[in-house]
Amino acid sequence: MIEVRFHGRGGQGAVTGVRVLATALYFEGKFTQAIPMYGTERRGAPVVSFLRVGDRRINERDLVHEPDMVVVLDPLLGRTVPVTEGLKEGGLVLINHPRSGREAGLGGNFKVSTVDATDIALETLGRPITNTAILGAFAKVTGMVSLGSLEKAVLKQWPGRIGEMNVRAVRRAYKEATEPVNVSDREGVKVRPPGLFERDVSSWRVFRPEIDEEKCVGCRRCWIFCPELAISMEGEKARINYKHCKGCGICAEECPVGAISFTQEKILEGRE
Amino acid sequence: MSHWEVMVGNKAVAYAAKLARVQYIPAFPITPQTTIVQYLADMIANGDLDAEYVTVEGELTAQASALGASMAGVRAFTATSGPGLLYMHHPMHAVSGARLPIVMAVIHRSVKGMQPDHMDMMAQRDTSWLMMECENSQELLDTGVMAFKIAEDERVRLPAIFSGDGYILSYTAEPVEIPGQEEVDAFLPPYRSQVPMLPELAKECREYAIAQWGVGEDPQLRWRRQQEAMDAAKTVISEVNEEFEERFGRGYGNGLVEEYGCEGAEAVIVAMGTIASTARTAIDNLHGRGKKVGLVKLKTFKPFPAEEFRRIGGEVGAIGVIDRNISCGSGGIVFGEVRSSLYEMNGRPRTLEFYAGLCGKEVRVSDIERIAEKTMRAASGERVTPLVEWV
Numbered sequence: 001m002i003e004v005r006f007h008g009r010g011g012q013g014a015v016t017g018v019r020v021l022a023t024a025l026y027f028e029g030k031f032t033q034a035i036p037m038y039g040t041e042r043r044g045a046p047v048v049s050f051l052r053v054g055d056r057r058i059n060e061r062d063l064v065h066e067p068d069m070v071v072v073l074d075p076l077l078g079r080t081v082p083v084t085e086g087l088k089e090g091g092l093v094l095i096n097h098p099r100s101g102r103e104a105g106l107g108g109n110f111k112v113s114t115v116d117a118t119d120i121a122l123e124t125l126g127r128p129i130t131n132t133a134i135l136g137a138f139a140k141v142t143g144m145v146s147l148g149s150l151e152k153a154v155l156k157q158w159p160g161r162i163g164e165m166n167v168r169a170v171r172r173a174y175k176e177a178t179e180p181v182n183v184s185d186r187e188g189v190k191v192r193p194p195g196l197f198e199r200d201v202s203s204w205r206v207f208r209p210e211i212d213e214e215k216c217v218g219c220r221r222c223w224i225f226c227p228e229l230a231i232s233m234e235g236e237k238a239r240i241n242y243k244h245c246k247g248c249g250i251c252a253e254e255c256p257v258g259a260i261s262f263t264q265e266k267i268l269e270g271r272e
Numbered sequence: 273m274s275h276w277e278v279m280v281g282n283k284a285v286a287y288a289a290k291l292a293r294v295q296y297i298p299a300f301p302i303t304p305q306t307t308i309v310q311y312l313a314d315m316i317a318n319g320d321l322d323a324e325y326v327t328v329e330g331e332l333t334a335q336a337s338a339l340g341a342s343m344a345g346v347r348a349f350t351a352t353s354g355p356g357l358l359y360m361h362h363p364m365h366a367v368s369g370a371r372l373p374i375v376m377a378v379i380h381r382s383v384k385g386m387q388p389d390h391m392d393m394m395a396q397r398d399t400s401w402l403m404m405e406c407e408n409s410q411e412l413l414d415t416g417v418m419a420f421k422i423a424e425d426e427r428v429r430l431p432a433i434f435s436g437d438g439y440i441l442s443y444t445a446e447p448v449e450i451p452g453q454e455e456v457d458a459f460l461p462p463y464r465s466q467v468p469m470l471p472e473l474a475k476e477c478r479e480y481a482i483a484q485w486g487v488g489e490d491p492q493l494r495w496r497r498q499q500e501a502m503d504a505a506k507t508v509i510s511e512v513n514e515e516f517e518e519r520f521g522r523g524y525g526n527g528l529v530e531e532y533g534c535e536g537a538e539a540v541i542v543a544m545g546t547i548a549s550t551a552r553t554a555i556d557n558l559h560g561r562g563k564k565v566g567l568v569k570l571k572t573f574k575p576f577p578a579e580e581f582r583r584i585g586g587e588v589g590a591i592g593v594i595d596r597n598i599s600c601g602s603g604g605i606v607f608g609e610v611r612s613s614l615y616e617m618n619g620r621p622r623t624l625e626f627y628a629g630l631c632g633k634e635v636r637v638s639d640i641e642r643i644a645e646k647t648m649r650a651a652s653g654e655r656v657t658p659l660v661e662w663v
Binding site: 018019022023026031032033034035036038057058059060061062063065 | 440553635
């Protein structure tokens with residue numbers, strides 16, 4: 001039996017992705033179990049789900065504590081969540097990261113493979129829903145499931161146009177996933193779980209808003225509509241507190257003079 | 273023709289209701305049950321199921337409205353969880369009292385939080401409903417179909433709960449075999465009410481009330497009839513389970529208990545639901561180490577299979593009971609039932625009590641191995657303490 005743990009953020013489709021993968025592996029003649037961990041999830045908050053794959057009915061009903069493999073759907077999640085905890089020695093990590101396995105901020109007695117799933121998802125789906133891209137990479141690096149079975153499972157979950165867009169994401173990721181590399185000589189970025197009252201959600205952002213002070217007329221619409229209270233008024237100009245901004249884009253949508261631009265965050269290896 | 277699909281437990285429950293051709297579904301949403309009635313609503317909207325779906329204003333009404341439908345001769349189904357089940361308690365007595373074979377899925381949720389334990393169902397212990405617990409999604413589907421046949425049998429005519437642990441089953445996806453509709457139709461005949469309701473049946477209605485409820489004669493009679501029906505249900509459950517196995521190739525022990533690795537066992541552990549599933553792995557591991565310990569899965573909690581436990585009690589030195597419930601002031605409810613079944617035996621085995629999985633606390637394979645090993649030690653005559661343990 002092979003056990004895999006998936007880390008993602010609410011909205012990236014970690015739960016649905018594991019279910020689709022379980023279906024694809026079932027098409028390969030395997031018995032599977034896709035276990036989501038439900039709590040008080042919301043868009044952007046860390047979520048976990050598990051996958052078990054075996055040759056006969058799986059009886060274990062506890063959670064996966066010592067996975068053979070870890071899949072991470074978000075490049076910065078490892079800053080606040082110990083994603084490699086309990087991973088078996090010599091195990092494999094597949095992470096959504098624009099850089100190579102050795103530059104993904106992970107280190108330890110395991111191998112790391114990367115794929116830029118956010119970029120692929122934005123180009124194929126127009127949204128940073130990274131689950132199907134990561135599944136394409138999963139098929140490539142593990143060889144456990146064929147591209148054909150995976151595509152069949154994706155189209156079963158989303159028949160029609162949406163499914164076809166996701167199939168493109170799967171195929172691109174299959175091509176672009178990097179070979180697993182050893183990182184036993186690397187030191188991972190230190191995991192720092194956020195404090196109870198800290199409310200630092202800066203790593204949740206895929207997009208970053210910027211206010212053009214020249215254009216800002218001080219109307220306070222962004223200040224009113226920001227659901228995170230991340231905008232304050234300094235004099236007659238709006239200012240963003242990036243620690244509290246989740247990058248939802250409501251401010252840019254509401255700004256009547258187009259003073260707020262919205263661009264993709266750059267993921268650098270050492271960004272804290 | 274049957275087909276396979278990877279699906280969550282709640283969808284398997286919805287399929288059970290669909291295959292049973294339920295005609296009336298009064299439902300009120302509550303996590304972790306909600307998606308069952310959502311799947312059923314989808315099936316009705318897509319024209320796959322011909323049933324009346326009513327969004328009621330609460331669980332009490334869901335049950336009361338199913339009562340009316342069932343009395344009028346319509347196959348009724350509802351589903352609920354935790355506090356929703358508690359809110360249903362009052363009409364549940366009325367349903368069993370009226371001898372209506374309503375079938376209800378209970379997706380366990382703790383009454384003190386969100387995660388699963390069996391306290392919601394155990395709080396309905398004395399409502400005279402049949403109670404059948406499931407360990408995986410396939411069993412949820414199969415038991416759901418069987419529950420209608422058992423409940424509607426003329427020897428039983430009692431409502432039935434079939435249940436599974438919330439989250440652990442409700443949202444976990446795994447491959448499930450869905451039997452063909454025509455095969456289920458051949459297994460489960462249409463439902464007919466036995467309660468005379470129409471005004472022109474006033475005479476029959478009075479006769480029925482006297483015979484079933486002792487109206488105007490013995491006020492205790494309705495309880496006696498329910499108890500007799502519960503006793504009869506043991507035979508019916510075994511028969512239905514056997515017929516299901518013949519037709520669909522899957523059976524669950526004798527329908528009441530399922531023994532796993534019990535041959536030549538010196539001790540057994542008793543578990544219900546998903547804990548029993550995890551326990552299979554623990555038993556496999558222990559057998560691999562040469563330990564003679566087995567698992568008794570309590571599939572049917574009501575009627576309680578006392579005869580089976582007496583037989584098992586004569587074959588082993590100790591029984592360790594895992595309770596995902598507690599009756600504070602007394603102890604584990606299954607433990608109490610097992611012990612009272614054994615009392616009249618000569619040379620009865622030792623019994624050990626373990627509380628596990630309450631409020632959704634995770635029960636791991638290693639926990640169950642430890643429980644089984646302790647029970648083994650007790651069976652070998654060793655003095656083990658404490659006899660009651662919180663895992």
